[in-house]
Amino acid sequence: MAFVTRQFIRSLSSSAALHAAIKHVTIIGGGLMGAGIAQVAASTGHSVVLVDTSEDILKKSAKGIESSLKRVAKKKFAEKPEDGEAFIQKILKNISTSTDAASVVQGTDLVVEAIVENLKVKQDLFGALDKAAPEHTIFASNTSSLPIADIASSTARLDRFGGLHFFNPVPMMKLVEVIKAPGTSQQTFDSLLEFSKALGKHPVSCKDTPGFIVNRLLVPYMLEAVRLHERGHGSKEDIDVAMKLGAGYPMGPFELLDYVGLDTSKFIIDGWHEKDPDNPLFAPSPLLNKLVAEGKLGKKTGEGFYKHK
Numbered sequence: 001m002a003f004v005t006r007q008f009i010r011s012l013s014s015s016a017a018l019h020a021a022i023k024h025v026t027i028i029g030g031g032l033m034g035a036g037i038a039q040v041a042a043s044t045g046h047s048v049v050l051v052d053t054s055e056d057i058l059k060k061s062a063k064g065i066e067s068s069l070k071r072v073a074k075k076k077f078a079e080k081p082e083d084g085e086a087f088i089q090k091i092l093k094n095i096s097t098s099t100d101a102a103s104v105v106q107g108t109d110l111v112v113e114a115i116v117e118n119l120k121v122k123q124d125l126f127g128a129l130d131k132a133a134p135e136h137t138i139f140a141s142n143t144s145s146l147p148i149a150d151i152a153s154s155t156a157r158l159d160r161f162g163g164l165h166f167f168n169p170v171p172m173m174k175l176v177e178v179i180k181a182p183g184t185s186q187q188t189f190d191s192l193l194e195f196s197k198a199l200g201k202h203p204v205s206c207k208d209t210p211g212f213i214v215n216r217l218l219v220p221y222m223l224e225a226v227r228l229h230e231r232g233h234g235s236k237e238d239i240d241v242a243m244k245l246g247a248g249y250p251m252g253p254f255e256l257l258d259y260v261g262l263d264t265s266k267f268i269i270d271g272w273h274e275k276d277p278d279n280p281l282f283a284p285s286p287l288l289n290k291l292v293a294e295g296k297l298g299k300k301t302g303e304g305f306y307k308h309k
């Protein structure tokens, strides 16, 4: 009996037990990543509000979520396709949309931000949300390249602020990097780990260090691929085939750049160049800059390094 009581007290005093499970999630940004995160959170039984700047964008996000769910349902209900539609509708019921972030965060346990990769824009958003959200609400950024501590500095909840770095396409990629900034409390960090697991993802813990784990290794590789091509040492097609057939990557670097979005890639590299202007690795790429200036942002606009259907 004493053993059972000790176990019970220990379980109550664990930070997981002290912190209520995350149920209501607000995702800010309904683009590639935000829509994917909303889909996965809704599919795992969370109530989700997806926020963007216009109803038109949110309609596009909802369409994207529905077509991704159709792909999931096609596989899951291959034997009984008639159950697929009910599965999709049940998940879609868990998602609502809004253009008013400040009002919807009033009832949320967690805010996941997936807006444009720009420090000032992210700081302004979180600064405003900090005034509107309840005390217990945790804030997380899906930034690819910005320090979590810098984004969090616009709020007064450094202890309830961390990083949740998802991978594209979110419904398919199992990894989430959970980032503990210097101010992030252990309780918040544990909640973010738990939330990632509740999404069916595999979380890894990560310090608030440039590029976290994956991008610290991936970005230099992508940069070298672009430089190799710019020097005329290989066509983009050959470089892509080489990395798929020779290194076993599912996509070549140019296919992946188009998939990620050339605007986001440019934000990442410009930000690092600004911080470390003498590092030749982060020097601007004329080819990337030209494509972005022409509005060729990759798969999302129908053309980037390649043309997409």
Ligand SMILES: CCCCCCCCCCCCC[C@H](O)CC(=O)SCCNC(=O)CCNC(=O)[C@H](O)C(C)(C)COP(=O)(O)OP(=O)(O)OC[C@H]1O[C@@H](n2cnc3c(N)ncnc32)[C@H](O)[C@@H]1OP(=O)(O)O
Pocket (backbone or CB within 6 Å): 068, 069, 071, 072, 075, 143, 144, 166, 167, 168, 169, 170, 171, 172, 173, 214, 215, 218, 219, 222, 223, 226, 227, 250, 251, 256, 260, 265, 266, 268, 269, 283, 284, 285, 288
């Ligand atoms: C000098 C200046 C240069 C600038 C350089 C700057 C570089 C900066 C770039 C860094 C960017 C970092 C971004 C971010 O922070 C981190 C990332 O997210 S990095 C990206 C990580 N992602 C990948 O690496 C993806 C790699 N690709 C794949 O894993 C696969 O190709 C794929 C996407 C899963 C698709 O698989 P394929 O076999 O290729 O294609 P299929 O279409 O047949 O799909 C297979 C299978 O998956 C299902 N599926 C695919 N997508 C979805 C979806 N969105 N929703 C639901 N289901 C999906 C599909 O239905 C298939 O199912 P099946 O038919 O097999 O049952």
Ligand SMILES: NC(=O)c1ccc[n+]([C@@H]2O[C@H](COP(=O)([O-])OP(=O)(O)OC[C@H]3O[C@@H](n4cnc5c(N)ncnc54)[C@H](O)[C@@H]3O)[C@@H](O)[C@H]2O)c1
Pocket (backbone or CB within 6 Å): 028, 029, 030, 031, 032, 033, 034, 051, 052, 053, 057, 113, 114, 115, 116, 117, 118, 121, 125, 142, 143, 144, 145, 165, 166, 167, 168, 259, 260, 261, 264
């Ligand atoms: N694309 C990727 O592969 C990838 C992977 C991991 C992380 N990320 C990161 O996720 C974030 C979003 O990337 P994305 O590819 O989804 O970008 P995206 O351009 O597809 O979507 C961004 C969305 O945010 C919206 N938005 C911008 N400012 C807003 C604001 N103030 N309030 C509400 N909505 C706003 C835009 O309208 C747009 O719909 C970035 O920080 C990026 O670095 C991207």
